[in-house]
Amino acid sequence: MPSHTFQLNGETVTVDVEDDVRILWVLRDVLGVTGPKYGCGINVCKACTSHINGKAFNPCSVRVADIGTDDEITTIEGLADTAPGDGLHPMQEAWLEHDVAQCGYCQPGQIMTAVALVNKVRKEGRAITEADLDTIRNVCRCGTYSRIREAIKTGQDAMARGL
Amino acid sequence: MENHPAEGPSRVSRRSFVGYVIGGATLIAAADLGLTPSAANAAPIPSVPQIPEVYDLNDFLTHCAMPTSNLIAIEVDEKGHAHFALPRMEVGQGITTAVAMLIAEELELPVGHVHVTLAPARPELLFNQLTGGSNTIVSVYTPVRVAAAIARKALLEAAAIMLGGAVTQLTTKEGVISLPDGSSVTYGEAAAKAAKPTTEKVEVELKKTSDHKVVGKPHRRIDAREAVTGKKQFAMDLDIPDALPTMVCRAPELNGTPESISNKGEVETMPGVTHVAIIPTGVAVRAKTFGQCIDAVRALDVTWNSGTVGGLSAKDIKAELKDGQIPLAVPKIGATSVDGEFTFHFRSGSALEPNCAVADVRDGEATVWGGLKSPIDAQGRIAKALGLPQTKVTVNVVQGGGSFGRKLFSDAAVEAALASKAFGAPVKLMWHRADEPRQGRVHPMAVSKVRATVLAGSILTFEQRHSSVATDFTHGLGERLTAEVAALPTGLSNLSFSESIFLLSQELPYNFGVVTQLLNEPKPEVDRFNTSSVRNIYSPDVATASELMVDQLAKKLKLDPVVFRRRYLKSDAVKRVLDRAAELGDWGRSMPAGTAQGIAVHKEYKGATAVLVEIDCRPETVNREVRDAVTGPRITKAVVVADVGLVINPAGVNAQMMGGFSDGMCQALTYSNHLVDGQFLEASWDNSAYTRQWNTPFEFECEVMESHGGQPGGVGEAGVAASMAAVACAYARATGEMPTEFPINFNEPIHFKPKSFIPSVPESPTDGLAYTF
Numbered sequence: 030m031p032s033h034t035f036q037l038n039g040e041t042v043t044v045d046v047e048d049d050v051r052i053l054w055v056l057r058d059v060l061g062v063t064g065p066k067y068g069c070g071i072n073v074c075k076a077c078t079s080h081i082n083g084k085a086f087n088p089c090s091v092r093v094a095d096i097g098t099d100d101e102i103t104t105i106e107g108l109a110d111t112a113p114g115d116g117l118h119p120m121q122e123a124w125l126e127h128d129v130a131q132c133g134y135c136q137p138g139q140i141m142t143a144v145a146l147v148n149k150v151r152k153e154g155r156a157i158t159e160a161d162l163d164t165i166r167n168v169c170r171c172g173t174y175s176r177i178r179e180a181i182k183t184g185q186d187a188m189a190r191g192l
Numbered sequence: 193m194e195n196h197p198a199e200g201p202s203r204v205s206r207r208s209f210v211g212y213v214i215g216g217a218t219l220i221a222a223a224d225l226g227l228t229p230s231a232a233n234a235a236p237i238p239s240v241p242q243i244p245e246v247y248d249l250n251d252f253l254t255h256c257a258m259p260t261s262n263l264i265a266i267e268v269d270e271k272g273h274a275h276f277a278l279p280r281m282e283v284g285q286g287i288t289t290a291v292a293m294l295i296a297e298e299l300e301l302p303v304g305h306v307h308v309t310l311a312p313a314r315p316e317l318l319f320n321q322l323t324g325g326s327n328t329i330v331s332v333y334t335p336v337r338v339a340a341a342i343a344r345k346a347l348l349e350a351a352a353i354m355l356g357g358a359v360t361q362l363t364t365k366e367g368v369i370s371l372p373d374g375s376s377v378t379y380g381e382a383a384a385k386a387a388k389p390t391t392e393k394v395e396v397e398l399k400k401t402s403d404h405k406v407v408g409k410p411h412r413r414i415d416a417r418e419a420v421t422g423k424k425q426f427a428m429d430l431d432i433p434d435a436l437p438t439m440v441c442r443a444p445e446l447n448g449t450p451e452s453i454s455n456k457g458e459v460e461t462m463p464g465v466t467h468v469a470i471i472p473t474g475v476a477v478r479a480k481t482f483g484q485c486i487d488a489v490r491a492l493d494v495t496w497n498s499g500t501v502g503g504l505s506a507k508d509i510k511a512e513l514k515d516g517q518i519p520l521a522v523p524k525i526g527a528t529s530v531d532g533e534f535t536f537h538f539r540s541g542s543a544l545e546p547n548c549a550v551a552d553v554r555d556g557e558a559t560v561w562g563g564l565k566s567p568i569d570a571q572g573r574i575a576k577a578l579g580l581p582q583t584k585v586t587v588n589v590v591q592g593g594g595s596f597g598r599k600l601f602s603d604a605a606v607e608a609a610l611a612s613k614a615f616g617a618p619v620k621l622m623w624h625r626a627d628e629p630r631q632g633r634v635h636p637m638a639v640s641k642v643r644a645t646v647l648a649g650s651i652l653t654f655e656q657r658h659s660s661v662a663t664d665f666t667h668g669l670g671e672r673l674t675a676e677v678a679a680l681p682t683g684l685s686n687l688s689f690s691e692s693i694f695l696l697s698q699e700l701p702y703n704f705g706v707v708t709q710l711l712n713e714p715k716p717e718v719d720r721f722n723t724s725s726v727r728n729i730y731s732p733d734v735a736t737a738s739e740l741m742v743d744q745l746a747k748k749l750k751l752d753p754v755v756f757r758r759r760y761l762k763s764d765a766v767k768r769v770l771d772r773a774a775e776l777g778d779w780g781r782s783m784p785a786g787t788a789q790g791i792a793v794h795k796e797y798k799g800a801t802a803v804l805v806e807i808d809c810r811p812e813t814v815n816r817e818v819r820d821a822v823t824g825p826r827i828t829k830a831v832v833v834a835d836v837g838l839v840i841n842p843a844g845v846n847a848q849m850m851g852g853f854s855d856g857m858c859q860a861l862t863y864s865n866h867l868v869d870g871q872f873l874e875a876s877w878d879n880s881a882y883t884r885q886w887n888t889p890f891e892f893e894c895e896v897m898e899s900h901g902g903q904p905g906g907v908g909e910a911g912v913a914a915s916m917a918a919v920a921c922a923y924a925r926a927t928g929e930m931p932t933e934f935p936i937n938f939n940e941p942i943h944f945k946p947k948s949f950i951p952s953v954p955e956s957p958t959d960g961l962a963y964t965f
Contacts, residue, residue, distance in 0.1 A: 046481070047463045051956050054481035059436055063429035064422025066593070068544050070486065070956045072963065074811040074821075074877045081964060090960030105422035123418040127414045128843050131851060132284025133419030134545045134593030140420060149411020149965050150583060163818070165885040168877045170544040170594045171284045173847070174885055175892035 034098045037062070038107025044093070052088035052096065053077045056104065064105035064137045068168060075167035078138035078145075079104045085145030105137035108144065112192075119187035120144045120180075127180040131171035139167050139177055147185045157185055208397050209334070211342040214265060215390040219383045221343035222265040223335040264332070266295060266339045268347065268386070272338070272379030273368045274299055277311035280328045281565045282415075283543070283595035284851075285908040286844035286891065287328045289414045291336055294840055297406040298340035298399060300364040301379065303414065313567035313587035329840060329904045330798070334398075336650040350386035351377050401838065403904065410843035427562050427590045428622055432550050435618035436466060438611050439485035440474040441492045442631050444501030444949035445870050447722065450475050454493045462488050469614035471633075474952075476611035478619055483911070483956065486624065490951035499870055500720045506637070506867045506938075509661065510535055515641040516714025517659040520643045522706075530644045530740050530748060535933045536733040538622025538637045538661075538865040538872070540880055541726035542628035551608035552618040553578060558585045562605045563592025570602035574609045585609075596727040596855075598633050601664070603722075624953040626875035629865050634872075635726035636661035640737035644704065646748055651760065654704035654741075658711045658734055663690050663725055664718040690716075693725075698734055701795040702742070702760045709734065728909035729853055731796055732916040733934070736860065739792040739917035740930055753791055753921070754779050766795050769802035769897060771835045776893060777804035777831035786810035787828075790922025794914035797906030799836040799899075803853065803918035805829065805889070809926040822862045822881040824936075824945055825926070827919060829891040830857075837905030842896050845907050849894045852911020859912075860882040860919035864935050875947040875954070881935075 030045040037060070053070075056062040056079075065088060067078030072090040079088055080103040081096070088102075096102070103111060112118040117125075120134050120143050130136045142165055150157055162178050169177065267275045274295055282288045292306040299306070326683035344364065351369040352359045354377050356962075362369050370376040418424035443449060450470050453459075459477070460468050464484030468477050471944035477488040524531065558578055564570045567587045577583040592599050608621035623632065638660035645653040694711035711730065746756035753772045761767050770793050773779075779789060783806065791804045804827040816823045834850045839845055862881040865872045874880045899905075916934075924930040933939060947954050 030535075048486075049466075049487075049958075050481055050483045051958075054437075055481040057322075057428075058481040058483075061431065063425070066426075066545070067428070067482065067622070069623070069874060069876060070482075071954050072957050072960055074544065074625070081961070084964040086964045087960045090577075090957040090963075092958050095958070095961065105420075109421070117421070123414050124420045125412065128410075128416060128847070130284075130413060130416055130419035131286070131847055132543070132545070132592065132594045133415065133424045134426060134543070136419050137422045145965055153613065159890055163886040163888075168544055168884065169854075170542070170596070170882060171847075172851035172883060174854060174883065174888040175850055178885070178888065 031094070033093045036099065036101040038103055039110055046093060048094035049092050052091050052093055052102070055093050056088060062104055062106060063108070066134055066138060068135070073122050073166070075136050075142060076138045078141040078167065079146060082140060083148070085142055105141060108141065117185060118144065119192045120184035121149070122183035123180040123187060126174045126183060129173050129176045129180050131173055135167060135169045139169065142167050143181045143184060147181065147188055151189070199507070208395060209338045210393060210395050211338045212263070213342060213346050213388045213394055215388050217387055219268040219343060219346055219386040220265050221339045221346060223338035223342065224263060251767065253399050254918040263950060264335055264339060266343050268343055268379060268383040270380050270384060273305045273307060274301055274343065274385060275307045276336070277309050278398055279311045279312055280332070281563065281567070281589055281592060281599065283563065283592035283599060286413060286841060286847060289411060290329055290840040290844055291332060291413050293406050293411055294333065294336050295340045297404055298337045301367045303406060303411060305367055308414070310589040312589055315573040327906060333904050337398050338396060341398055342394050345394060345396050346386040347379055354382065354385060389859040392473045399538045407840050408842070411841050412843065424591070426545055426593050427548050427550055428620060430550055430561055430590065431617060432552065432561065432620070432826070435550050435552065435620040436480060437482040437485050438476055438478045438491050438608070438619040438621040439470070439482065439624055440476050440607060440621070440627070441489040441494060442474040442627055442952045443496040443499060444952065445496070446501050446631065446872065448471070448499040448952055449497045451495040451497050454495070455491070459491050462491060465617040467617065469474070469611065471607060471610045471614060473607055476607070476614065476621070478611070478615055478617065482622065486953055486956060489562065489624070489953050490955060501867070501870045503869045504867065505869060506537060509637050510639060512658040512714055513637065513661070516712060517639065518657050518710050518712050519639060520657060521656050521708070522645055522653050522655060523645060525645065528645050528647050530646060530741065530744050532642045532737065532744065532930070533932060534640045534737040534740070536638045536640070537934065537938050538634045539726070539859060539863050540629040540865055540874065541596050541598040541635060541724055543594030543598055544737070545594055546623040546625060546628055547598070547604035547632060548617070548622040549605035549608040550620050551605065551612040553609050553612040554616065554623040554955065556580065558608055558609055559588070559725050560586070560605050561588045561590050562602070563590050563595070563599050564602055564605060565595060565599045566602070570605050571600055573606050577606050577610055578613055598724055598726070600724055601633060625877070626947060626953045629710050629880050631722065632873045633664070633722045633724040633726070634865055636663050636721065636723045637916060638733050640733060642737055642741045644741060644745055646745060646900050649749060651704040651745060653706045654700060654702070655725040656708065656709040656734065656738060658694070658730060660711060660713055661721055661723060662713040662716050662718050663729070665690060665693065665725065666718060694730055694738065697729060697731060697796060699795050700738060701763050701766045701793065703762045704760065728912040731794065731913040732856055732859055735792065735913035736917045736920045736934065737796050740920055740924060743921050743924065744930065748962060751779065757793060758874065761793070763795055763800065765835050766793050766800040766802070769793065769800045769835050771895060772895060773804045773831050773833040774800035776895060777829070779804060786926060788922050789925035790918045790920070790925055791912045792917035792921050793915065796913065797836070797910045798903070799834060799905040799910055801832065801834045801910050801914040803914040804831040805918045805922045807919065807922040807926050809923065818886045820878045820944070821886060822937065824861055825923060826887065827857055827889045830889045830893070832894040832911060833897060833914065834894070834910060835897045835899055836907050836910060837899050839896055839906055841898060845896045846894045849911040850892060852909065853892070854883040856912045856915025857919050858887065860916045860923070860934060860936065862887065862935050862937055864938055871949060873942065873946040879944045892945065896916045901927045
């Protein structure tokens with residue numbers, strides 16, 4: 030059985046699993062990290078969105094063999110540790126402030142997408158626009174889309190203040 | 193204004209109710225779950241007005257619950273925290289938060305000290321453990337408060353002895369009981385002393401609504417922090433020893449069944465795979481990871497028996513529904529008749545969390561964990577499928593990742609139990625996304641015909657004939673109706689169950705002379721299509737048809753849609769929400785060509801909803817490009833005004849209205865399942881086109897009006913119907929063409945390449961790193 034080593038939420042992990050198993054199942058079924066959710070398995074619903082080296086990606090569509098020892102994967106469980114201070118990530122706080130979640134199933138993915146999107150537009154030297162928000166593909170079957178849009182704007186401001 | 197519930201079964205005097213302190217080592221206060229006054233007083237039904245005005249589906253659900261007379265209990269622990277196992281299911285609708293608020297209010301505890309969990313299947317509750325019809329808060333509102341008040345009373349009595357004072361001198365705040373001299377004990381300290389050796393009957397008074405400090409104020413969901421940190425556990429997140437991932441390879445045709453497997457041995461040796469077996473609905477595969485289940489499902493070579501709808505397509509079903517329609521009573525009379533016929537296509541009821549359950553069936557016993565809204569029914573179905581007595585089946589209820597009517601059924605739990613039995617090993621069974629729209633439960637397709645007669649400026653008649661594919665109500669409700677049929681209002685006993693539900697839920701809120709709204713199901717068999725009472729059952733379609741016709745009538749009488757509605761509405765509650773929506777949304781403001789406002793109302797669940805939207809149907813908007821997406825007309829603004837009776841948690845109501853709007857909007861514009869040659873084509877979220885961010889309005893506003901009612905109404909579904917109708921009405925006004933087929937894009941060329949039916953699930957891509965951002 031091949032062995033794979035990568036960085037997960039700040040720790041080095043090694044798993045023995047076949048090369049072609051997608052990272053989502055390595056996280057959920059092998060390592061018991063269940064924050065990233067399954068919603069489609071074909072990179073459409075985005076419920077599993079996590080970060081690789083600080084960028085949003087969908088672990089349902091990446092083979093474990095395609096990531097290296099130094100690649101840093103962050104799931105919702107490790108997001109708070111990427112922000113200053115001991116509390117939650119400012120985007121998680123924004124989600125609480127707007128009471129975004131309903132059933133909550135999609136929300137880990139929504140938050141991970143939101144953080145990556147804010148970072149992306151910030152690197153482009155600008156703020157989030159309605160057009161940026163329209164590019165988010167994450168499905169929320171409870172239909173919390175409007176609150177997600179509001180929370181992202183709040184989270185963006187807090188991230189800019191370095192909270 | 194203060195409102196009192198009417199006299200009920202265990203009522204003693206104004207605001208006074210009887211409950212129990214249960215004998216035991218800890219303080220357990222209990223009340224009768226049947227303690228809900230409103231249904232007992234439902235009046236006999238006159239032939240006019242329509243039935244739901246005096247006795248609606250919620251009364252029926254509450255009424256059915258009453259004879260079971262079973263206790264629900266609140267326990268106060270040594271830390272002074274209250275614990276309550278709710279015999280309902282949380283699927284995102286916010287009932288655990290609302291119930292925690294009710295308990296906190298009456299018990300004078302911080303909401304954070306109230307822990308609401310979900311009760312496992314309690315067969316003794318009979319019907320009274322079904323989460324549906326937006327009935328939870330309506331039915332538990334009184335008993336939960338009574339149990340909490342009894343717990344508080346017991347704590348006060350214990351504290352009086354401990355502190356050496358009188359109960360009347362004591363005050364309670366935030367879980368601390370104090371005497372005026374400052375001496376105090378905590379709830380935790382008092383709880384141990386308050387426990388009683390034997391069960392005692394206790395009489396209590398409930399707080400006045402005007403004294404409420406928690407109820408009626410917005411409160412964040414009690415599980416919000418778990419949700420945003422990834423700690424909230426759903427069924428597939430549970431760590432049940434040795435329960436390995438399991439998926440099912442399904443037939444290419446709807447409801448096809450497996451005959452044989454030609455390569456079972458080969459698949460069993462694939463990486464990670466532990467078991468392969470035929471179950472009634474397909475071939476189950478158990479493996480170390482779900483990814484390996486997907487690979488095995490794709491590799492299986494199965495011979496299939498045919499399905500239940502042969503080679504039929506949507507157009508065939510439409511013809512069938514039209515042929516079977518109940519005729520209109522009033523003949524078409526030239527210029528005085530206004531006619532419309534509307535088709536509503538199948539749409540998937542899938543939640544984002546697919547159908548799933550954990551099962552451990554070994555040694556003649558079964559334990560199942562799942563998001564189940566009818567756990568008693570699930571327990572019975574699982575026992576039957578396994579050939580076990582019901583007492584050997586334990587059903588644990590887990591919070592669900594959405595439901596929308598889907599989780600009234602236990603499809604995945606029964607499959608999980610059968611697979612676990614076949615394998616002799618625990619399983620964590622989950623449907624693939626592709627299985628959901630293709631084989632999962634759908635909202636039944638329907639054709640709604642409306643004819644109104646207008647003479648000399650008056651509406652003389654309004655008839656609606658709703659012909660529908662049969663809705664499956666066999667989740668425990670049917671048997672109960674049979675049992676309760678004698679107690680039902682006159683005129684319901686000879687109808688089918690679906691017809692009864694229809695009559696109990698549909699109410700045209702207008703003075704349109706002779707009004708009849710009738711349902712029929714030309715083919716009543718429920719095993720042909722897999723249907724369920726998807727969020728709000730018939731109402732979104734019935735309301736969309738009737739509200740479009742209301743706009744037509746307004747046009748015929750040369751009246752503005754709001755003016756017309758105000759003139760003909762018979763309910764003050766509906767007029768209030770209509771007026772407020774018109775005001776908030778600036779009804780009648782000038783709009784560019786190709787854009788328009790639309791407005792619609794709906795009355796149900798003991799409340800009223802009005803929705804105003806603005807739609808943009810200009811080509812530059814309609815034709816905007818988003819990869820693999822359905823764009824089309826865009827709702828740019830939405831205003832929802834709701835009167836939902838007494839409000840427990842305004843934040844929760846607001847959330848339900850937003851969610852209901854998202855459903856209603858896409859049902860009008862984009863969301864459907866295409867039935868072609870006995871197969872549903874959709875197999876992914878990009879295929880089905882539920883609302884996404886690129887469809888979401890730029891502005892959304894919801895106002896929950898102060899209610900004139902003293903009892904809570906239903907909230908979970910109340911936002912869907914008026915939203916769908918308002919979007920349809922706005923589209924008609926923007927384009928000048930009344931839509932008659934829903935969603936409006938149904939007959940456009942299919943926007944996706946259908947995924948393969950064999951294999952039944954798509955391969956997971958490997959190029960995810962090409963899409964990072």
